[in-house]
Amino acid sequence: MRILVCVKRVPSPGSRINVTDDGQQVDSAHLGFTTSPHEECAVEEAVQLIERVTASDSDNNEDHAVVVLTLGPEAAGEQLRYAASVGATGFALVEAEGGLDWDPQRTATAITGAVRSLEADEGPFDLILFGNESADGGNFQVGIRVAHALGRPIVNGIKGIDSRPDGGFVARRETDAGYEVYELDAPCALGVKEGINLPRYPTMKGRLASRKAHIATLDSASAAAAGGQTRVRLHRPPERASTTVVLGDSAAAAPAVVDLLDELGVL
Amino acid sequence: MTGVAVLVDHDRGTLSGGALEALTAARSLAQALETTVEAVVLGDTALFESHGADLVAACGAYGASVVHRGIGDLLADYGPDAWGAALSSFVEAERPVAVTSVGTDRGAEAMAQLAARADLPLVANCVTVTPAAQNWQITRVQWGGSLLEDVTLEASLPLVTFAHHSVEAEPADNADEPTVRDFEPELGPDAERTLVRDRVTLTEGVTLATASVVVSGGRGVGSADGFAALEELAELLGGRVGCSRAVTNNGWRNHADQVGQTGTRIAPEIYIACGISGAIQHWVGAMGSKNILAINIDPEANMVTKAGYAVIADLHKVVPAVCDEIRRRRDRP
Ligand SMILES: Cc1cc2nc3c(=O)[nH]c(=O)nc-3n(C[C@H](O)[C@H](O)[C@H](O)COP(=O)(O)OP(=O)(O)OC[C@H]3O[C@@H](n4cnc5c(N)ncnc54)[C@H](O)[C@@H]3O)c2cc1C
Ligand SMILES: Nc1ncnc2c1ncn2[C@@H]1O[C@H](COP(=O)(O)O)[C@@H](O)[C@H]1O
Numbered sequence: 322m323r324i325l326v327c328v329k330r331v332p333s334p335g336s337r338i339n340v341t342d343d344g345q346q347v348d349s350a351h352l353g354f355t356t357s358p359h360e361e362c363a364v365e366e367a368v369q370l371i372e373r374v375t376a377s378d379s380d381n382n383e384d385h386a387v388v389v390l391t392l393g394p395e396a397a398g399e400q401l402r403y404a405a406s407v408g409a410t411g412f413a414l415v416e417a418e419g420g421l422d423w424d425p426q427r428t429a430t431a432i433t434g435a436v437r438s439l440e441a442d443e444g445p446f447d448l449i450l451f452g453n454e455s456a457d458g459g460n461f462q463v464g465i466r467v468a469h470a471l472g473r474p475i476v477n478g479i480k481g482i483d484s485r486p487d488g489g490f491v492a493r494r495e496t497d498a499g500y501e502v503y504e505l506d507a508p509c510a511l512g513v514k515e516g517i518n519l520p521r522y523p524t525m526k527g528r529l530a531s532r533k534a535h536i537a538t539l540d541s542a543s544a545a546a547a548g549g550q551t552r553v554r555l556h557r558p559p560e561r562a563s564t565t566v567v568l569g570d571s572a573a574a575a576p577a578v579v580d581l582l583d584e585l586g587v588l
Numbered sequence: 589m590t591g592v593a594v595l596v597d598h599d600r601g602t603l604s605g606g607a608l609e610a611l612t613a614a615r616s617l618a619q620a621l622e623t624t625v626e627a628v629v630l631g632d633t634a635l636f637e638s639h640g641a642d643l644v645a646a647c648g649a650y651g652a653s654v655v656h657r658g659i660g661d662l663l664a665d666y667g668p669d670a671w672g673a674a675l676s677s678f679v680e681a682e683r684p685v686a687v688t689s690v691g692t693d694r695g696a697e698a699m700a701q702l703a704a705r706a707d708l709p710l711v712a713n714c715v716t717v718t719p720a721a722q723n724w725q726i727t728r729v730q731w732g733g734s735l736l737e738d739v740t741l742e743a744s745l746p747l748v749t750f751a752h753h754s755v756e757a758e759p760a761d762n763a764d765e766p767t768v769r770d771f772e773p774e775l776g777p778d779a780e781r782t783l784v785r786d787r788v789t790l791t792e793g794v795t796l797a798t799a800s801v802v803v804s805g806g807r808g809v810g811s812a813d814g815f816a817a818l819e820e821l822a823e824l825l826g827g828r829v830g831c832s833r834a835v836t837n838n839g840w841r842n843h844a845d846q847v848g849q850t851g852t853r854i855a856p857e858i859y860i861a862c863g864i865s866g867a868i869q870h871w872v873g874a875m876g877s878k879n880i881l882a883i884n885i886d887p888e889a890n891m892v893t894k895a896g897y898a899v900i901a902d903l904h905k906v907v908p909a910v911c912d913e914i915r916r917r918r919d920r921p
Contacts, residue, residue, distance in 0.1 A: 459732060461697070502784065502786035548709045566897050571905070578906075
């Protein structure tokens with residue numbers, strides 16, 4: 322089974338998000354970088370799907386791969402190497418000029434081109450995993466656009482995946498009351514949500530593997546035209562002004578806490 | 589048609605709260621464009637027989653002057669391909685001036701399916717939309733609500749979704765009985781690829797999202813067992829236990845309990861946050877709370893400075909003392 326996972330490198334802000342003076346980017350001068358938890362879980366799910374197939378059918382000598390793809394600056398190699406440390410086997414960096422955040426149409430066009438070129442070289446993917454939404458942009462559409470351009474079905478919001486013996490996939494989507502079940506024939510795509518699994522931490526062996534991981538650089542980005550949505554500026558929403566009433570600095574604050582609960586009518 | 593089309597989000601005939609928000613938001617959009625709001629509701633014949641009258645009445649009450657009922661056997665239940673194909677067939681035939689919905693699971697997904705099929709831009713999770721002859725001016729949310737982005741939208745047919753909960757649903761002032769128009773969308777073979785095949789119902793009482801009291805723990809709780817005291821407090825108050833991502837990542841609690849950008853958004857009467865620093869991704873899930881009480885040893889923690897109330901002390905001492913105090917008062921005759 323061959324699975325492709327698309328992840329996006331994003332800054333990892335702490336208690337507030339600062340914006341650069343030109344309003345074009347999150348000020349990441351003092352920040353680390355990460356991927357969306359949804360995408361981290363997508364990588365874990367791909368690795369587990371293949372572990373499950375090989376465990377149930379040990380003499381299956383089919384070709385297995387978890388290829389991770391990112392569109393971004395060269396530094397996004399860091400996110401690919403992290404994926405290597407938790408079990409991914411192939412890595413593709415689609416270099417985006419300027420390193421700025423691209424609009425979702427342009428992003429999707431570039432990723433579609435990259436998938437086509439990877440498949441032409443190494444064979445088709447049975448499954449392409451996306452995050453339900455990117456951590457920063459939250460456009461809820463890049464995966465759907467890529468899947469549509471490739472002529473493949475996609476369902477978003479997935480919190481459970483099983484591979485079927487005939488090559489298709491059963492996918493579960495959470496609702497308020499439980500979950501919905503979808504059945505997709507391969508090749509297909511799914512948008513994954515955090516909670517589908519508990520991602521593993523890198524092992525020592527994984528860390529060593531990540532250092533040796535070969536990252537293929539693709540240039541399908543240059544041909545992608547800008548879409549109709551253009552950033553003017555980023556800004557922080559007005560913050561709720563609050564003064565904190567300190568009820569105490571020890572367990573002796575308990576009566577004051579219970580008075581408050583009583584006042585709010587929740588006792 | 590020349591109206592603003594609204595894709596109505598419903599689950600087998602039952603409207604989602606988001607549907608009325610979308611209709612409400614579309615009214616201001618239609619007013620700015622000097623046109624009407626026209627609802628698009630998808631279903632099969634049986635669905636409209638059982639729920640049609642209610643659906644049409646609700647759309648009318650929230651300002652739709654026309655309700656377009658898209659009827660087809662494959663629309664008996666939801667499917668992203670079926671809804672996307674139906675919507676794009678509607679758009680081709682009717683040529684609305686804009687299409688909008690709400691950023692719920694179904695609304696966001698069906699609109700993205702339409703955008704992909706029509707090869708049009710889609711601006712997701714908008715909070716304000718100002719139409720113009722050329723470029724629409726839009727403000728949308730990023731980072732799950734922690735950041736705003738002003739964008740322009742240039743498109744032959746503008747597609748936008750409104751951020752869920754950013755608009756308060758309000759009935760229209762002078763609502764008329766809407767005109768009902770039926771269409772049979774051309775769905776094509778792809779529509780069958782992603783239909784809901786089965787449903788599993790997990791019965792649950794009060795959910796995290798709807799609980800009036802949420803008692804959450806973060807890394808400061810220290811272990812899975814450490815949550816026993818929080819469970820007890822939640823139980824005494826008829827509330828639910830929540831947690832931060834540090835806790836789910838450590839395997840102390842299930843992800844279903846996680847509050848935040850990639851977890852649940854809560855809106856309780858009071859949020860009691862124990863040993864949680866208040867990272868921005870946690871805060872966006874908690875900021876809908878009416879009151880916040882932070883219990884933390886660090887007076888500078890973001891959760892403390894943003895909360896209305898705080899106790900600066902070890903949660904392992906404070907939480908049991910609060911439980912004891914509640915029991916003491918309840919036992920008092
Ligand atoms: C894209 C993205 C999405 C994310 N989504 C989410 C999300 O949905 N939800 C979420 O929660 N996080 C999310 N995160 C993670 C988030 O950034 C933080 O890492 C996380 O919220 C930290 O959890 P915490 O507050 O429990 O831990 P910490 O930040 O380690 O804070 C622990 C706190 O406990 C206090 N403490 C320690 N001991 C005690 C004690 N004995 N008594 C009282 N107080 C004590 C400390 O003073 C400190 O304030 C996301 C991150 C990213 C990048
Ligand atoms: N620059 C990128 N590189 C790789 N994958 C991406 C990128 N942008 C978006 N994606 C994928 O598309 C999903 C949806 O993104 P979005 O439409 O921006 O919310 C993400 O969760 C990723 O899986």
